[in-house]
Amino acid sequence: xxxNRYEDISQIDKEAKKDYIDRHSAFIHCDSTAKKxxxxxxxxxxxxxxxxxxxxxxxxxxVQLWDGEKFLAQATFTAGMLGSQSNQVEVDFYLVxxxxxxxxxxxxxxxxxxxxxxxxxxxxxD
Amino acid sequence: xxxNRYEDISQIDKEAKKDYIDRHSAFIHCDSTAKKxxxxxxxxxxxxxxxxxxxxxxxxxxVQLWDGEKFLAQATFTAGMLGSQSNQVEVDFYLVxxxxxxxxxxxxxxxxxxxxxxxxxxxxxD
Amino acid sequence: xxxNRYEDISQIDKEAKKDYIDRHSAFIHCDSTAKKxxxxxxxxxxxxxxxxxxxxxxxxxxVQLWDGEKFLAQATFTAGMLGSQSNQVEVDFYLVxxxxxxxxxxxxxxxxxxxxxxxxxxxxxD
Amino acid sequence: xxxNRYEDISQIDKEAKKDYIDRHSAFIHCDSTAKKxxxxxxxxxxxxxxxxxxxxxxxxxxVQLWDGEKFLAQATFTAGMLGSQSNQVEVDFYLVxxxxxxxxxxxxxxxxxxxxxxxxxxxxxD
Numbered sequence: 007x008x009x010n011r012y013e014d015i016s017q018i019d020k021e022a023k024k025d026y027i028d029r030h031s032a033f034i035h036c037d038s039t040a041k042k043x044x045x046x047x048x049x050x051x052x053x054x055x056x057x058x059x060x061x062x063x064x065x066x067x068x069v070q071l072w073d074g075e076k077f078l079a080q081a082t083f084t085a086g087m088l089g090s091q092s093n094q095v096e097v098d099f100y101l102v103x104x105x106x107x108x109x110x111x112x113x114x115x116x117x118x119x120x121x122x123x124x125x126x127x128x129x130x131x132d
Numbered sequence: 133x134x135x136n137r138y139e140d141i142s143q144i145d146k147e148a149k150k151d152y153i154d155r156h157s158a159f160i161h162c163d164s165t166a167k168k169x170x171x172x173x174x175x176x177x178x179x180x181x182x183x184x185x186x187x188x189x190x191x192x193x194x195v196q197l198w199d200g201e202k203f204l205a206q207a208t209f210t211a212g213m214l215g216s217q218s219n220q221v222e223v224d225f226y227l228v229x230x231x232x233x234x235x236x237x238x239x240x241x242x243x244x245x246x247x248x249x250x251x252x253x254x255x256x257x258d
Numbered sequence: 259x260x261x262n263r264y265e266d267i268s269q270i271d272k273e274a275k276k277d278y279i280d281r282h283s284a285f286i287h288c289d290s291t292a293k294k295x296x297x298x299x300x301x302x303x304x305x306x307x308x309x310x311x312x313x314x315x316x317x318x319x320x321v322q323l324w325d326g327e328k329f330l331a332q333a334t335f336t337a338g339m340l341g342s343q344s345n346q347v348e349v350d351f352y353l354v355x356x357x358x359x360x361x362x363x364x365x366x367x368x369x370x371x372x373x374x375x376x377x378x379x380x381x382x383x384d
Numbered sequence: 385x386x387x388n389r390y391e392d393i394s395q396i397d398k399e400a401k402k403d404y405i406d407r408h409s410a411f412i413h414c415d416s417t418a419k420k421x422x423x424x425x426x427x428x429x430x431x432x433x434x435x436x437x438x439x440x441x442x443x444x445x446x447v448q449l450w451d452g453e454k455f456l457a458q459a460t461f462t463a464g465m466l467g468s469q470s471n472q473v474e475v476d477f478y479l480v481x482x483x484x485x486x487x488x489x490x491x492x493x494x495x496x497x498x499x500x501x502x503x504x505x506x507x508x509x510d
Contacts, residue, residue: 202371
């Protein structure tokens with residue numbers, strides 16, 4: 007099983023390849039520090055500059071949020087949830103951290119497999 | 133299989149029963165109208181005035197969002213995600229509606245079973 | 259949210275209705291007694307005399323196994339897993355019972371919603 | 385995010401390490417050839433010579449079956465399903481292959497992360 011990794015698309019020449027990589031990649035949007043014991047929002051969005059189809063035979067079926075090796079949460083979607091138009095799948099998870107987070111998101115496209123985000127570190131302060 | 137339903141806790145006398153019903157019930161928070169073809173945020177939160185434990189043997193393991201009979205999305209959680217303290221599970225889903233929504237949320241507690249929210253209607257305008 | 263229930267199709271006249279109900283219903287196949295502490299196989303099959311499509315926009319997306327109010331397990335499928343031909347989704351779960359089981363299975367069709375099986379009781383002996 | 389891989393335990397000296405690797409690894413049990421268009425059973429079992437705990441804070445929460453980069457199916461379990469005793473999680477999936485399969489299974493332990501099986505190839509004949 008192959009896991010695709012995000013590549014910095016500013017370093018890529020071909021427009022089609024930029025689009026392909028960006029629209030499949032999960033991006034983690036959250037603050038860089040969290041307060042211990044308080045609810046902390048983590049948005050996972052698939053695609054940054056580009057959008058992905060939402061067709062029955064080609065859509066983003068799930069995203070996962072991991073903290074290091076630990077599975078935190080998964081959101082599972084159905085085709086058509088984004089109105090069957092190209093768009094960016096998006097979900098906000100809420101966690102209550104007790105120590106430093108090393109977040110990774112995974113996104114699964116029914117045609118182009120599993121994609122792993124860059125790791126995002128969140129410092130947790132008292 | 134029994135599905136528990138939300139009851140209006142203002143009509144309930146016993147504090148323990150209010151707490152039991154409220155902390156297990158999924159509540160849908162969203163606007164009452166959406167714009168056709170635009171992203172629409174739907175927050176599902178479990179518990180309104182009360183909080184639920186987040187213990188290994190007793191936590192909210194998943195919430196689902198339905199539109200009428202149609203399954204839209206599920207968020208699956210792991211014990212400890214809320215810092216192993218009582219809190220309210222929360223997730224924001226994003227959909228792009230094309231017609232009137234009749235949203236229902238389900239929440240599953242590993243000790244007290246499945247709970248169905250009241251239905252929330254969302255008008256969709258051009 | 260509506261949950262569809264199995265009806266005895268031998269009591270139904272119209273062929274199309276027999277087919278509709280049967281092909282969406284989950285059936286639990288297992289022994290009527292289990293030995294305490296030993297692995298016990300529970301097959302869930304969707305459809306008994308009829309088959310269900312396996313198309314991108316119309317397939318059985320998941321089945322669940324419940325013991326009373328307790329969620330035991332879920333199997334999630336992807337369209338095309340049955341070769342894109344009509345067939346009966348099937349999965350075998352294995353559990354180790356410690357007391358009497360009251361099993362219910364749920365099946366979800368992406369076009370025709372959620373279907374609940376009849377309850378199957380399993381006595382557990384020492 | 386780190387994915388653990390199976391290692392041949394006959395090459396490992398330390399008993400604790402053999403046990404650790406074996407009890408977390410998913411093993412695919414199926415025939416080496418399948419008939420095109422016919423139902424084909426694939427058993428996924430976690431652990432071969434060793435068993436894994438089934439405790440609330442330490443259990444196998446899910447297994448996945450992949451065909452190359454394509455996600456086929458997932459089975460999600462709850463703690464206690466194996467009677468809260470050490471055992472081997474097991475599930476049988478059924479697919480209808482149309483071409484050569486390259487199966488990989490993943491297993492997730494709530495304490496020790498994600499484990500990837502060796503790939504199993506299945507030739508599909510007419």
